[in-house]
Amino acid sequence: xxxxxxxxxxxxxxxxxxxxxxxxxxxxxxxxxxxxxxxxxxxxxxxxxxxxxxxxxxxxxxxxxxxxxxxxxxxxxxxxxxxxxxxxxxxxxxxxxxxxxxxxxxxxxxxxxxxx
Numbered sequence: 186x187x188x189x190x191x192x193x194x195x196x197x198x199x200x201x202x203x204x205x206x207x208x209x210x211x212x213x214x215x216x217x218x219x220x221x222x223x224x225x226x227x228x229x230x231x232x233x234x235x236x237x238x239x240x241x242x243x244x245x246x247x248x249x250x251x252x253x254x255x256x257x258x259x260x261x262x263x264x265x266x267x268x269x270x271x272x273x274x275x276x277x278x279x280x281x282x283x284x285x286x287x288x289x290x291x292x293x294x295x296x297x298x299x300x301x
Contacts, residue, residue: 229268229269229270230266230267230268230269231246231248231262231266231267231268231269232248232266233248235250235251236248236249236250236251236266237249237250237251237261237262237265237266238261238262238264238265238266239255239259239260239261239262240259240260240262241258241259241260242258246262247259263296264287264288264289264293264296265290265293267287267288267289267290268288269288270288271288271289274288276290276291277289277290277291278291278301279301280295280299280300280301281299281300281301282298282299282300287299
């Protein structure tokens, strides 16, 4: 009787360890795929979907619905809605202005004062 309980316990432990191992390997493969495919794990953008950033004369930023009429003191940000980080992201280029870096979507004209 004791041997059958020990066998059952060993079987249950083996199944649990195997399940944990399979889960770990699956997660590792998924993270590797995301890394190699250029898909960021954290996807943080300047504004929410359907919004675009605007700046005011003193450098303040705010997000407004795309195509909305802006308050008088705001103008649309020439870089548009973009991710906070474009390192390793397909379709985006890191651009520079003085000590500042930002992202520019491929195919969009470079705004004045910025360089690649």
